[in-house]
Every structure is written in structure tokens, then in C-alpha cells.
Amino acid sequence: MHLPLALTIGDPAGIGPDVIMEAWRRRQHAGLPEFYVLADPDHLRARADALKADIRIESCTPSDASECFRRALPVVRLTHSFSRATGSPDPDNAQGTIESIDRAVTDVLEGRASALVTAPIAKKPLYDAGFRHPGHTEYLAELAARSTGREVTPVMMLAGPKLRTIPVTIHIPLSVVPSQLTTGLIVETCRIADHDLRERFGIPAPRLAVAGLNPHAGEGGALGAEDGAIILPAIEALQRSGIAAKGPLSADTMFHDRARAQYDVAICMYHDQALIPAKALGFDDSVNVTLGLPFIRTSPDHGTAFDLAGSGDAAPDSMIAAIRMAARMASHSTRAKSA
Ligand SMILES: NC(=O)C1=CN([C@@H]2O[C@H](COP(=O)(O)OP(=O)(O)OC[C@H]3O[C@@H](n4cnc5c(N)ncnc54)[C@H](O)[C@@H]3O)[C@@H](O)[C@H]2O)C=CC1
Numbered sequence: 592m593h594l595p596l597a598l599t600i601g602d603p604a605g606i607g608p609d610v611i612m613e614a615w616r617r618r619q620h621a622g623l624p625e626f627y628v629l630a631d632p633d634h635l636r637a638r639a640d641a642l643k644a645d646i647r648i649e650s651c652t653p654s655d656a657s658e659c660f661r662r663a664l665p666v667v668r669l670t671h672s673f674s675r676a677t678g679s680p681d682p683d684n685a686q687g688t689i690e691s692i693d694r695a696v697t698d699v700l701e702g703r704a705s706a707l708v709t710a711p712i713a714k715k716p717l718y719d720a721g722f723r724h725p726g727h728t729e730y731l732a733e734l735a736a737r738s739t740g741r742e743v744t745p746v747m748m749l750a751g752p753k754l755r756t757i758p759v760t761i762h763i764p765l766s767v768v769p770s771q772l773t774t775g776l777i778v779e780t781c782r783i784a785d786h787d788l789r790e791r792f793g794i795p796a797p798r799l800a801v802a803g804l805n806p807h808a809g810e811g812g813a814l815g816a817e818d819g820a821i822i823l824p825a826i827e828a829l830q831r832s833g834i835a836a837k838g839p840l841s842a843d844t845m846f847h848d849r850a851r852a853q854y855d856v857a858i859c860m861y862h863d864q865a866l867i868p869a870k871a872l873g874f875d876d877s878v879n880v881t882l883g884l885p886f887i888r889t890s891p892d893h894g895t896a897f898d899l900a901g902s903g904d905a906a907p908d909s910m911i912a913a914i915r916m917a918a919r920m921a922s923h924s925t926r927a928k929s930a
């Protein structure tokens with residue numbers, strides 16, 4: 592059966608609503624698969640009016656969303672409604688933002704949707720409302736663990752036409768990165784990357800380029816010990832298990848054109864080491880994918896961009912790329928299962 596994608600609304604005061612509505616408006620031209628969004632339809636109508644966008648919005652259930660998609664943006668109504676605040680987060684919206692994620696995940700896990708595409712959330716207002724997870728990536732792992740009964744290590748990957756990168760440590764302060772980096776975490780991250788690149792992206796023998804942590808990958812220990820003591824043993828263990836990992840490589844010379852031709856994914860040691868090259872090389876067409884989950888999740892690479900909400904200037908390209916990638920991954924996984 593052909594299932595729609597479930598989209599979350601993200602922070603309703605950010606550009607999530609704008610790029611979702613614009614993606615729906617471009618659905619035919621962009622060749623997008625059917626999707627619905629878990630949101631407050633009245634809030635979306637108000638945003639569409641502010642944007643002067645001619646968009647029909649219809650309340651639906653996941654099962655009639657595909658039929659509705661041709662004529663209107665299908666919206667599955669949340670129990671929470673949203674304030675009309677645009678451009679600055681409202682703590683009163685936090686519970687609805689979380690409800691949108693929870694219900695979309697449930698829809699995917701219970702077979703009403705084929706994959707999850709999340710619009711951006713601002714972390715701080717959710718933390719202030721008691722949300723205890725650094726971001727979607729970690730929260731989705733918890734939801735997956737609750738449903739499967741086993742621990743899930745989530746792996747964040749930024750994927751664009753020119754580059755894929757993975758940060759081994761994700762949403763933690765830079766000052767604690769060295770203490771959180773372990774050989775075991777690097778091995779686990781690379782194993783998940785190798786597995787999911789095969790199974791969900793159809794890359795038969797993924798090549799992993801592993802970055803060092805310190806300048807010049809530690810310069811033989813003179814510029815830091817972690818490269819030799821923590822990262823190198825991980826690469827050796829991966830190679831022994833048949834995974835094509837190489838490194839630790841100097842991070843400053845692994846992202847130019849000729850270097851990128853040598854690998855399928857760059858494994859980086861911290862958030863900005865991975866996300867800066869990814870966004871510099873493809874801000875409009877890169878997608879944030881979570882690997883290691885028992886379901887498919889993609890997201891645009893950008894954040895809530897409160898400065899642009901309701902202005903009509905938010906580019907929908909990364910959201911469109913995220914929708915396309917989720918559908919492609921879902922059909923690839925289905926083919927892989929039935930092969
Ligand atoms: N997947 C998610 O939920 C993500 C959430 N965030 C959250 O977003 C909030 C804001 O983060 P920032 O670092 O300011 O990043 P941001 O991506 O929201 O904005 C950075 C700059 O890029 C511009 N920009 C972003 N998206 C754009 C688009 N589609 N079209 C045109 N210009 C665009 C913005 O106007 C701003 O100048 C933070 O609270 C962060 O936690 C950030 C990244 C991903």
C-alpha cells in the first residue's frame with residue numbers, strides 16, 4: 592500500500608509552516624509524494640493569509656490524506672492549538688510542538704505513514720517548557736527505544752549532493768567533546784553509518800573517511816592525544832570487521848573537491864566539524880537524516896529562522912529535498928525488504 596509521509600510542524604513561530612506550505616504548493620512541479628502535516632489548521636490558515644499564499648488547507652486523517660493531497664494541504668489536527676505569534680517562540684506552543692512529533696512517530700510506527708519529516712524546532716523554548724532532550728535526533732531515539740524495548744544509538748547525518756557528514760558527538764558543548772569521545776562510540780557510529788548507507792541509500796560498499804579531532808589529526812601526538820589514543824583504535828577495529836574506514840584525517844584538508852571524491856561519508860568528531868562543510872557546500876539542498884532508527888526520519892538542514900517567518904523569503908528547497916529523500920529511502924527500504 593502507498594502510504595503518505597507524516598510531517599511535523601516544528602516551532603509554529605518559525606519558518607516550518609512557510610516551507611511546508613510552499614512545498615505543498617510546488618508539489619506537482621517538484622514531483623513530491625503525498626504528505627500530511629500534524630498541526631493546528633487555524634494557525635496554518637492565518638500564516639497562509641499573512642504570506643498571501645493561495646493555499647487550501649483541509650483537516651483530514653492519515654488514511655484520507657493521500658486523497659486530499661491533490662486539492663489541499665492535508666492537516667491532521669493536534670489537540671493543542673497554537674498562538675499566532677510569528678517570529679518569536681512562545682512557550683505556550685511547546686506542548687503542541689512535542690505532540691506533533693509524538694503523533695507523527697506513532698503514525699509511522701503503526702503503519703499509517705511511510706516516513707517522518709520534521710520541521711525545525713527551537714531547542715531553548717522546549718527546554719524551558721521541560722523538554723529534556725537536546726534535539727529531535729536524541730528524542731526520536733528515545734521514542735524508538737520505548738517502542739522497541741531496546742536501546743537505540745541515533746546517528747545524525749547531513750546529506751547533500753556534494754557531501755555527506757556525520758558528527759559522532761551531537762548537541763553537546765565543545766568543551767566536553769574530548770571527554771565524550773570514545774573508541775566505542777566512534778565504532779558504533781561508523782557501524783550504523785555503514786549499515787544504513789547500504790540498506791537505506793543503496794551504497795553497496797560505503798567508504799568512510801574519519802576526521803581527526805585536533806589540528807593535523809594530532810600531528811603525531813604533539814597537538815593532542817585523542818587522534819592516536821581514541822580515534823585510531825576505532826578505525827583499526829572497523830577495518831578488522833571489514834568496514835572501509837580510513838583516518839584519522841586532517842579535518843582541514845578532507846572537504847575539498849578531490850578529497851570528497853574518495854569517500855561516501857565523512858565521520859566527524861563534533862557538531863560544527865560536520866555541519867559547517869555540509870551547509871557551506873549545500874545549504875539549500877542538504878538534508879538532516881537520522882540513521883540507526885527503526886523508521887525513516889529526515890529534516891531540512893536549516894533551523895527555525897525566526898527572522899524570516901511569515902516574510903515569504905524562506906527558501907523551501909531543503910524541506911523539498913527532505914521530503915524527496917524520505918520517500919526515496921522508504922521505497923529503497925521496501926525494495927530491499929522484498930528482494
Ligand atoms: N532540525 C532542527 O530542528 C533544527 C533546529 N535548529 C534551531 O533553529 C534555531 C535557530 O538556529 P540558527 O542557528 O539561527 O539557524 P537557522 O538555520 O534558523 O538560521 C540561520 C540563518 O540562515 C537563514 N535561513 C535559515 N533557513 C533558511 C531558509 N530556508 N531560507 C532562507 N534563509 C534561511 C536564517 O534567516 C538565518 O539568517 C535554534 O534554536 C536551533 O536550535 C537549527 C538547526 C536544525
Ligand SMILES: NCC(=O)COP(=O)(O)O
Pocket residue numbers: 712725726727728729866879890
Ligand atoms: N544543527 C542541527 C540541529 O540542530 C538539528 O538537530 P535535530 O533537532 O534534528 O536533532
